[in-house]
Ligand SMILES: *[C@@H]1O[C@H](CO)[C@@H](O)[C@H](O)[C@H]1NC(C)=O
C-alpha cells in the first residue's frame with residue numbers, strides 16, 4: 001500500500017455454508033447509537049505487515065499502474081497548474097506548471113473505490129467517511145453505519161456485496177481489507193489489462209502466496225455477487241492494488257480504510273517530498289509542503305521517513321520495486337543523527353554499533369510479528385519494547401530511530417491499556433527527535449502533538465495540553481487545509497479549554 005502504512009494482508013477464511021436472504025434495500029431503523037470513540041481513544045495497536053524478502057517482480061508492474069485497470073481514472077486535463085509528463089527511464093510523473101505556496105491545494109481526487117475498515121464501523125459513515133456522532137445502521141446486517149438514508153442508498157451498490165454475506169457467514173465473515181477493496185473494484189467492472197504470462201510468473205513467491213490466499217477469500221466471500229476474471233488477472237490485480245492502494249488515515253493517523261486514487265497514484269516518490277496527501281471524507285487532497293516553482297515535479301513519500309537511507313530503500317524495493325535516488329538518499333545527510341549513539345570519552349567500537357543496528361532491526365520485526373499475532377497480550381508487547389529499549393539504550397541515544405520506533409510502539413500499547421501516564425512519558429521522549437528527524441510538515445509530528453495534547457487534557461494539564469494542540473494545529477493548517485473538519489473540531493476543542 002502506498003503512503004506510509006503497510007497494509008495487513010491477512011487471509012483467514014473458514015468454510016461455512018453460504019447463501020442468505022435476497023437483497024432488498026434495507027430500511028434504516030431509528031438510529032441505535034454506538035458511542036463515539038474519539039477523540040481520546042488513541043491507543044490501538046499498529047497493524048503493519050511487511051514482506052521480508054526482496055521480490056523480483058518485473059519493473060513493468062509498477063508502471064502498469066492502477067490507471068490501466070481503471071478506465072475512468074485518467075487524469076483530467078482540467079486540473080489547472082498540473083500536468084503529466086514522462087521522463088525516459090523514470091516512468092511517468094506529475095509536475096506543476098505554475099507556482100504553489102506551502103499549504104496550497106494542488107488538487108483533490110475522488111476515490112475510484114474505497115472501503116471503510118471493519119474496526120471503524122460505527123465511527124464513520126461507510127459511504128462518505130464522515131465522522132459523526134449519530135449514525136444510523138443498516139437495518140438488515142446491522143453492521144454498516146450511515147449519515148442518513150441518502151448515504152445508505154449511495155453505498156448500496158457496494159454494500160450489497162457484503163450485507164447478506166455478513167449475515168450468512170456471521171462470525172466467520174473475515175475477508176481482508178484488500179479483498180474487500182478488490183471486490184468493489186470488480187463490482188465496478190473496470191477494463192482489465194491482460195498481462196503477459198511472465199508478469200505474473202515474476203511475482204515473488206511470498207507475495208504470490210498472499211495473493212492466492214486473498215483470491216481464495218474473494219471467491220469464498222463474494223462469489224454470490226461477482227463474476228471473476230481469470231486467475232492470472234486476479235493475481236495481477238491484487239499486486240496492483242498492493243502497489244497503488246492508499247491507506248486512508250485520520251488526523252491521529254489511525255487507519256480508517258483503503259482506497260484507490262488513480263491521479264494520486266501518478267505521483268512519484270521522494271524522501272524530500274514536495275506534497276502531502278490527506279483525506280477529506282473519501283477524497284484525497286494533495287497540498288504543497290514546500291514552495292513549488294513551475295516545472296517542479298510533484299513528489300510524495302510512499303514510506304515512513306523516520307528511518308535511515310538503507311532502511312527506507314529496503315522498504316521501497318520490497319513494496320514498490322525501486323530504489324530512490326533523491327538528494328537525501330544520495331547524501332544520507334540525516335543518517336548520522338538518526339543513528340545517534342551515546343557520547344563517550346572512549347568512542348564506541350563501530351562493530352558494536354552495527355551489531356546493535358542489526359539487533360534494532362530485529363526488535364522491530366519481533367514486535368511486528370508479536371503484534372500481528374493478535375493473541376499476544378499487551379503486557380507481552382510492552383515487554384518486548386522495554387527489553388529492546390534497555391538493551392539498545394546501552395549504545396544508542398534516546399533520539400536514535402530504533403529507540404524511537406520502540407518507544408512509539410510502547411506508547412501505542414500504553415494507550416491500548418489506558419495507561420495514560422505511561423503513554424505521556426514515551427510521547428514526551430519521542431516528540432523532540434520527531435521534530436528534528438521528520439520534514440517540517442509531517443503528519444507523524446502533528447499526530448504526536450495531537451495525541452500528547454489530548455492526553456494532557458485528559459489528565460487536566462490544561463496549559464501544556466493547549467500548547468501541544470496548537471502546535472498540531474499549525475502543521476495541520478498546511479497539511480489538511482485551514483477549513484478541514486478536523487481543524488474546525490480542533491479549534492473547538494482548544495476554545496472549550498479556555
Ligand atoms: C508515521 O505515520 C505512519 C502513518 O501515516 C505510521 O504508519 C507510522 O507508524 C508512523 N511512524 C512513526 C515512527 O511514528
Ligand SMILES: *[C@@H]1O[C@H](CO)[C@@H](O)[C@H](O)[C@H]1NC(C)=O
Pocket residue numbers: 008009010011049050051052206210372373
Ligand atoms: C504477514 O505477512 C506474511 C507474509 O510476509 C504472512 O505469511 C502472514 O500471514 C501475514 N500475517 C498476517 C496476520 O496477515
Ligand SMILES: *[C@@H]1O[C@H](CO)[C@@H](O)[C@H](O)[C@H]1NC(C)=O
Pocket residue numbers: 128130147148149150151
Ligand atoms: C445526508 O448526509 C450527507 C453527508 O453528511 C449530507 O451531505 C446530505 O445532505 C444528507 N442528506 C439528507 C437528506 O439529509
Ligand SMILES: *[C@@H]1O[C@H](CO)[C@@H](O)[C@H](O)[C@H]1NC(C)=O
Pocket residue numbers: 280281283285480481482483484485
Ligand atoms: C472537503 O470536501 C468538501 C466537499 O466534499 C468541500 O466542500 C471542502 O471544501 C473540503 N475541505 C477542504 C479543507 O478542502
Ligand SMILES: CC(=O)N[C@H]1CO[C@H](CO)[C@@H](O)[C@@H]1O
Pocket residue numbers: 062063089090091092093266267268269322323324325326
Ligand atoms: C511510477 C514511477 O514513475 N516511478 C518512478 C519514480 O522514480 C524512480 C526513480 O527515482 C523510478 O525508479 C520509478 O520507476
Ligand SMILES: [Zn+2]
Pocket residue numbers: 125126127128129130146147148151
Ligand atoms: Zn455519509
Ligand SMILES: [Zn+2]
Pocket residue numbers: 026138139140141142143144159163164
Ligand atoms: Zn447491511
Ligand SMILES: [Zn+2]
Pocket residue numbers: 270271272324325326327328329
Ligand atoms: Zn530518497
